[in-house]
Amino acid sequence: MSAPKRFFVKKVGDEVVLAGEEYRHAHTVLRLGVGDEVTLLDGSGKEYAAIVSAVSKGNITLHTLGERPSDREPRADVFLLVGLLKGDKTELVVQKATELGVNRIGVFSSEYCAAYMNENKLERLRRVAKEAAKQCLRSRVPEVEYFENFDGAMSASAGYVHKLFACEFLEKSEAEIPDMGASYCLAVGSEGGFTEEEFARAKAAGFTGVSLGKRILRAETAAIALLSVVMYRAGELK
Numbered sequence: 582m583s584a585p586k587r588f589f590v591k592k593v594g595d596e597v598v599l600a601g602e603e604y605r606h607a608h609t610v611l612r613l614g615v616g617d618e619v620t621l622l623d624g625s626g627k628e629y630a631a632i633v634s635a636v637s638k639g640n641i642t643l644h645t646l647g648e649r650p651s652d653r654e655p656r657a658d659v660f661l662l663v664g665l666l667k668g669d670k671t672e673l674v675v676q677k678a679t680e681l682g683v684n685r686i687g688v689f690s691s692e693y694c695a696a697y698m699n700e701n702k703l704e705r706l707r708r709v710a711k712e713a714a715k716q717c718l719r720s721r722v723p724e725v726e727y728f729e730n731f732d733g734a735m736s737a738s739a740g741y742v743h744k745l746f747a748c749e750f751l752e753k754s755e756a757e758i759p760d761m762g763a764s765y766c767l768a769v770g771s772e773g774g775f776t777e778e779e780f781a782r783a784k785a786a787g788f789t790g791v792s793l794g795k796r797i798l799r800a801e802t803a804a805i806a807l808l809s810v811v812m813y814r815a816g817e818l819k
């Protein structure tokens with residue numbers, strides 16, 4: 582038997598109504614009917630068992646049965662900053678980063694970035710994060726933000742304990758990736774990479790340069806590789 586389908590809602594009470602996008606998914610795609618069990622998520626990290634009590638045009642009403650524990654959220658607070666990529670590559674990074682357990686994703690534009698962002702694309706990235714969170718059984722959806730420039734992205738890194746900057750022109754990493762850290766901010770460039778000057782600004786903002794080896798990785802590979810190593814070092818891939 583497959584696990585109950587998962588739905589993110591704003592607030593969970595005794596009765597919850599699914600409308601809009603979540604209704605369409607529940608009704609049109611999953612064809613849920615009265616008596617089907619689902620899991621509700623309110624983004625707080627809690628999960629709730631609920632049962633479909635009524636289906637009408639545009640709405641599905643659920644009756645909440647109770648809270649159940651969730652232990653799928655990572656303890657480490659990881660923020661991934663990634664340069665805006667061409668085509669659907671940013672979506673790929675958002676999907677994989679969500680599965681690997683990031684808490685927050687910041688997409689930024691920088692000197693050698695050749696892609697552009699708009700409201701629709703940002704909404705699409707948020708939907709990708711939500712779908713990935715459901716699929717991998719997370720109980721929180723990572724926040725997805727856009728920074729119009731490199732300095733905005735650097736400012737957003739304030740407060741993170743470990744800050745790692747994937748720098749393609751470094752011969753070797755300036756330090757080991759710290760293990761069991763409570764919070765990490767990771768920065769990876771777009772297809773065009775970083776300028777020397779951006780690296781200097783990142784260092785001024787507290788980042789340490791890391792190398793991902795002698796080969797130049799595609800930006801999406803670099804983001805997923807660095808995040809995987811950090812999650813491993815943070816003890817999240819056991």
Ligand code: SAM
Binds near residue numbers: 774794
């Ligand atoms: N255009 C750049 C060049 O020709 O050297 C390559 C940029 S690379 C496709 C995109 C991003 O992935 C880089 O800015 C960096 O953050 C990361 N990256 C790729 N390979 C890397 C490596 N070997 N070490 C560290 N970071 C790497």
